Amino acid sequence: MALLQIAEPDASPAPHEHKRAIGIDLGTTNSLVATVRNGFPVVLPDEDGHPLLPSIVRYTQSGVEVGHRAQSMQAADPQNTIVSVKRLMGRGLTDLTDARRFPYRFIDEPGMVRLGTRAGVKSPVEVSAEILRALRVRAEASLGGSLAGAVVTVPAYFDEAQRQATKDAARLAGLDVLRLLNEPTAAAIAYGLDNAAEGTYAVYDLGGGTFDISILRLSKGVFEVLATNGDSALGGDDFDHRVHCWAIEAASLPPLSPADTRLLMLKSREAKENLTIHASAPIVVTLSNATKVDLALTEEAFTAITANLVAKTIAPVKRAMRDARLTTTDIKGVVMVGGATRMPQVQKAVGDFFGQPPLTNLNPDQVVALGAAIQADVLAGNRTTTSAARDDWLLLDVIPLSLGLETMGGLTEKIVPRNATIPVTRAQEFTTFKEGQTAIAIHVVQGERDKVADCRSLARFELRGIPPMTAGAARVRVTFQVDADGLLSVAAREMTSGVESSIVVKPSYGLTDSEIARMLQESFAHAEDDLVARALAEAQVEAEQIAVATARALEADGELLSAEERAVIDAALAELDRARAGTDHRAIAAATAALNLATTDFAGRRMDRGVARALKGKRVDALT
Amino acid sequence: MIDFSHNHFQLFGLPERYQVDAPALDAAYRALQSEVHPDRFAGAGEAEQRLALQSSARVNEAYATLRDPVRRAQYLLSLHGIDAFSERDTSLAHEFLERQLERREAAGDALAALDASRLEALATEVRADAGRVEEQLLARLDRDAAWEAARGDVRELRFLSKLATDIDAMQAELE
Numbered sequence: 001m002a003l004l005q006i007a008e009p010d011a012s013p014a015p016h017e018h019k020r021a022i023g024i025d026l027g028t029t030n031s032l033v034a035t036v037r038n039g040f041p042v043v044l045p046d047e048d049g050h051p052l053l054p055s056i057v058r059y060t061q062s063g064v065e066v067g068h069r070a071q072s073m074q075a076a077d078p079q080n081t082i083v084s085v086k087r088l089m090g091r092g093l094t095d096l097t098d099a100r101r102f103p104y105r106f107i108d109e110p111g112m113v114r115l116g117t118r119a120g121v122k123s124p125v126e127v128s129a130e131i132l133r134a135l136r137v138r139a140e141a142s143l144g145g146s147l148a149g150a151v152v153t154v155p156a157y158f159d160e161a162q163r164q165a166t167k168d169a170a171r172l173a174g175l176d177v178l179r180l181l182n183e184p185t186a187a188a189i190a191y192g193l194d195n196a197a198e199g200t201y202a203v204y205d206l207g208g209g210t211f212d213i214s215i216l217r218l219s220k221g222v223f224e225v226l227a228t229n230g231d232s233a234l235g236g237d238d239f240d241h242r243v244h245c246w247a248i249e250a251a252s253l254p255p256l257s258p259a260d261t262r263l264l265m266l267k268s269r270e271a272k273e274n275l276t277i278h279a280s281a282p283i284v285v286t287l288s289n290a291t292k293v294d295l296a297l298t299e300e301a302f303t304a305i306t307a308n309l310v311a312k313t314i315a316p317v318k319r320a321m322r323d324a325r326l327t328t329t330d331i332k333g334v335v336m337v338g339g340a341t342r343m344p345q346v347q348k349a350v351g352d353f354f355g356q357p358p359l360t361n362l363n364p365d366q367v368v369a370l371g372a373a374i375q376a377d378v379l380a381g382n383r384t385t386t387s388a389a390r391d392d393w394l395l396l397d398v399i400p401l402s403l404g405l406e407t408m409g410g411l412t413e414k415i416v417p418r419n420a421t422i423p424v425t426r427a428q429e430f431t432t433f434k435e436g437q438t439a440i441a442i443h444v445v446q447g448e449r450d451k452v453a454d455c456r457s458l459a460r461f462e463l464r465g466i467p468p469m470t471a472g473a474a475r476v477r478v479t480f481q482v483d484a485d486g487l488l489s490v491a492a493r494e495m496t497s498g499v500e501s502s503i504v505v506k507p508s509y510g511l512t513d514s515e516i517a518r519m520l521q522e523s524f525a526h527a528e529d530d531l532v533a534r535a536l537a538e539a540q541v542e543a544e545q546i547a548v549a550t551a552r553a554l555e556a557d558g559e560l561l562s563a564e565e566r567a568v569i570d571a572a573l574a575e576l577d578r579a580r581a582g583t584d585h586r587a588i589a590a591a592t593a594a595l596n597l598a599t600t601d602f603a604g605r606r607m608d609r610g611v612a613r614a615l616k617g618k619r620v621d622a623l624t
Numbered sequence: 625m626i627d628f629s630h631n632h633f634q635l636f637g638l639p640e641r642y643q644v645d646a647p648a649l650d651a652a653y654r655a656l657q658s659e660v661h662p663d664r665f666a667g668a669g670e671a672e673q674r675l676a677l678q679s680s681a682r683v684n685e686a687y688a689t690l691r692d693p694v695r696r697a698q699y700l701l702s703l704h705g706i707d708a709f710s711e712r713d714t715s716l717a718h719e720f721l722e723r724q725l726e727r728r729e730a731a732g733d734a735l736a737a738l739d740a741s742r743l744e745a746l747a748t749e750v751r752a753d754a755g756r757v758e759e760q761l762l763a764r765l766d767r768d769a770a771w772e773a774a775r776g777d778v779r780e781l782r783f784l785s786k787l788a789t790d791i792d793a794m795q796a797e798l799e
Contacts, residue, residue: 178666222654318799322792381667394658420688423662425681483677484662545667596669603672607625607679610659 019148021178021380022139023186023372026132026152026166028086028208028235029339031055032366033135034373035143036382041190041370044142052365053138055208057082057130059119066134075266078103078258080117084237085131087209088113088124089169090161098233101241103258112165125169132173148541149178151376153368155210156182157230157316157400159446160458163486176541178379180485183207184214185225185397186371187337191362192218193374193393199332200226202320204350204358205368206313206340209235213317215324215331221393227323227419228400229316234309236272236340242305243268243297247283251293260287271297276342303345310349317353323419334358339365381545396421399486405478406443406452408433415480418448422486427479429495436468440476442501444490463492463501539588543580546592547573550599553606560605572598626660626679631703632686642700642765644690653687693754694785697761697778704771708778716779724787731787735794743798747791754784 023041025032030052034043043051050068058070058081065073074081082104093099093108105116115122132152139147152170154163163180170177184203191197197218205212212230216223244265248256256264267285274281275297283295321327334350336358341347351357375395398421404414407430416426432440440463447455466474475495482488493500550573558566572595579591626635633640636652658664660679665672689695698708727746734742761777764770 179663220654222658224654315799319796322796379663379666392658394654394661395663396657396661421684423677423681424684425678426685481677481681484680546669549667549669549672592669596671599669600671603668603675604625607660607672607675608627611626611656613659 019380019382020139020143020145021148021150021373021376021382022135022143023151023181023369023374023376024132024135024153024170024175025183025186025369025372026086026128026154026169027055027368028084028210028237029055030208030365031131031135032369033139034366034369035139036373036377041373041377043366043369044139046138047141053131053134055083055086055131057085057127059117059122061118064119064130066130075259075263078262079105080119082115082117082122082127084209085124085127087233087237088115089128090159090163090165091124098241103261112161125165125172128166128169129172132170132175136173136175146537147175148380149176149376151179151181151186151372151379152177153181153183153186153372155205155207155230155232156184156212156214156225156228157210157232159232159401159456160486160488161456162232167485167487176538177485178376180487181372181375182212182214182225182228182397182486183210183368184212184228184337185216185223185395186369186375187335187367188214188216188218188223188371189374189393189395190367190371191335191359192216192223194362197333200326200330201333201335202317202331202354203335203337204313204317204341205230205337206346207235207338208340209233209237211235211313211316213313213320215320215326222396223393224396225398225419225421226326227320228398229320229323230400231312231316234312236338238309239272239306239340239343240265240269242309243271243283243302246297246301246305247293247295250295253287253291253293257288263287264293272302272343275299275302276344299344306343306345310345313346314349314353317350328354331356335362335367336360337364337367381548397484397486398422399424399482401446402448403444403446403458403480403482403488404455405430406445410452412445412447412450412452412455415478416482420482422482423484425479425481427477430476430478431472432466432469432474432476433471435471437471437474438466438468439464440466440474440492442478442490442492444480444488458488459490461490461492461501463494463499465497465499466494467497467499469496536583536585536588539585539592540580543576543588543592546595546599547576547580550595553599553602557602557606557609560609561602565602569595569598569602625675626656626682628682632689632699635683635686636690638690640700640703642697642762644696646691649687649690653683656683693758693761694778694782697765697774697781700765701771701774701778706771706775708775709782716783717776720780720783724783728787728790731791731794735798738798740795740798743791743795747788747795750784750788750791754781754788757781757784 021035023034032043032051034041045051046053053067054071056067056070056074058065058073058077070081074083091113092111093106093113096113099106107114107116107121112123136147150170152166154166167177167180184205187203187205188201200215200217203214203216210232211234212228214228215226217226247264247268263285267283271281271283280296280298283293283297285293287293331354334354341364347358398419399416400418402414402418403416404412407413415428416424441460442463443460444458445452445455446458449455463476477493477495479491480488491500576591576595579587636649638644638649657680660676660683662673662676662680665676689699701708727750731743731746734746757777757780761774764774764777
């Protein structure tokens with residue numbers, strides 16, 4: 001509705017109109033949505049005032065429940081109540097070493113595992129989309145209209161497949177994804193801007209199911225990630241599971257039913273949480289066969305049974321420090337993120353490693369969503385309306401895992417190394433090894449190991465039509481490009497003939513485009529949404545964005561244009577205004593594209609000017 | 625947009641020398657990225673966003689090249705028409721190779737024997753050697769313009785740098 005209001009013919013968009021942009025922390029245990037209000041990031045609570053939405057989805061006879069209602073039924077209906085779905089994103093059944101821990105009916109599908117529920121077979125992407133949809137609805141209700149876009153956070157150590165799955169889930173939930181943002185980086189933004197921090201910081205992020213460590217340099221408003229590392233299958237869940245196993249052993253329990261497993265897991269989690277403030281926690285539960293369990297877990301015992309989990313987080317910390325070529329004395333502060341960092345033994349281990357007590361003065365559950373909201377505000381174009389202190393900052397992030405190609409003998413040739421700053425473009429030349437070879441197979445992989453079999457396979461494609469040449473004469477240039485979301489595209493070109501082929505990497509085991517299309521159709525039908533209305537809304541948003549951007553650019557740098565050039569752009573703008581007044585999304589899209597084309601040269605000149613200014617500024621700095 | 629015909633040094637307004645003013649490079653890098661990064665063009669049109677992506681990637685590439693002693697030397701030579709890693713000439717001095725192969729073997733043995741101090745000693749040696757080669761490069765590239773002679777240094781430096789990385793990985797494995 002609000003989108004249509006913006007498009008009213010007489011209501012020309014004010015240059016500084018505030019866009020509804022949100023940041024979403026899609027967590028293993030809990031999810032949150034935040035926005036920037038009057039220059040400050042705030043978490044948006046649900047109607048009962050809860051900021052956290054449990055990341056739990058239950059498929060009922062009549063529909064879907066998300067959050068607290070689903071949570072209350074998890075022990076009663078374990079196979080239709082999906083918890084910790086984030087651990088399944090972009091993962092095949094063989095990837096899940098801990099599959100037995102979940103009471104679900106797993107279905108082994110090529111690529112990503114599926115779940116059998118009473119509502120049919122569900123992909124982890126669909127389950128995650130339910131959580132995201134609930135947050136979208138919450139945000140729309142709270143902000144009073146449709147959203148311009150969202151920044152969705154992912155663990156820094158998520159690979160291509162997990163990132164792509166998350167982006168697919170957001171699309172499925174009807175969100176326009178402005179950016180996938182790494183969770184520790186989001187936390188650093190919230191912390192850094194709030195504290196005007198300068199220097200090198202470590203962000204230790206132990207969530208419900210994932211662990212990240214990022215080392216960042218904060219300098220004059222630039223947040224530069226130096227190195228990141230982690231474990232995308234290690235989190236608070238694993239601590240619960242240790243307690244669960246301890247309880248089974250201590251009470252000599254036989255194998256449990258799915259419902260009892262879930263019940264005991266819940267009690268184990270409660271005990272873990274109790275131990276952050278008490279020296280001992282009770283685990284009292286009556287199982288379905290009336291067996292009564294009555295145990296007490298002490299802090300010492302808890303620390304002992306989880307010691308190797310804590311140690312498993314310190315190893316990536318060491319690797320990240322090595323990659324950043326830093327020692328602990330270089331670290332000015334350690335920011336703790338994620339609910340699991342509330343555990344005293346975790347804080348102690350981190351403090352011992354860095355030789356300083358970690359910073360625990362911020363809410364570890366909320367800081368990621370707040371940082372995402374700040375980034376969303378910037379990416380939606382609200383920068384000029386927020387407070388001046390937040391105005392001029394920039395984020396330079398990295399890819400967590402090396403990207404490469406399979407070469408002869410099943411070995412990996414790394415093209416883009418881990419911790420390369422994104423966006424990044426790297427090219428490498430390869431050649432044919434057979435006489436008269438006319439095609440070359442390109443296999444894109446991700447990981448640090450030398451053998452392709454030990455890395456994750458991302459995509460395969462072929463470059464065909466190479467003119468027959470002697471072995472080694474062809475020059476195939478393969479170019480990897482990773483965009484600011486950390487998503488990869490690969491192109492190959494035979495240099496002597498100019499034959500080309502390219503692919504946007506959709507991990508081979510992810511969802512296909514047609515699957516996404518089908519799910520979108522279903523979800524629209526389900527939400528009684530309308531594809532045409534959606535296309536119109538999207539075209540309107542895009543048209544408004546470019547119209548506003550152009551108006552601002554003309555205001556700032558209009559003198560870069562000759563009168564004729566200016567007239568062309570003005571005409572394209574006027575045409576776009578006319579199209580926007582109507583309801584034909586195709587006409588709007590066409591006018592948007594035309595304006596885009598008309599402003600390309602102008603854009604180039606503006607960037608030239610900006611660069612000239614930047615270099616001039618530097619020389620002044622260097623002189624003083 | 626940045627000028628894509630500029631070389632990496634020109635891009636950051638730095639002299640074409642092996643010796644690089646690191647703080648000046650860092651500052652120029654941040655200033656340039658602040659102008660061209662895709663985040664600065666979030667609300668802009670597709671064409672502008674594509675330009676930003678290309679420019680930002682180029683700035684990252686230039687920065688990564690100039691920050692790294694091996695890649696910087698290789699790049700500087702390439703500006704003088706010399707391919708440091710030409711497949712036609714991959715030779716390294718015999719004694720040099722022998723010494724490094726011995727070290728690699730010693731590092732493997734130290735790892736097998738879980739001897740962290742031996743690994744650290746080897747790492748220190750390799751770093752010291754790399755430092756000496758860098759000194760020599762500095763003289764050959766910035767003072768003598770002895771491009772051909774510098775080729776051998778660059779190859780040695782790359783060899784030492786790879787060895788250092790490998791020993792580093794072994795050290796990480798021991799921890």
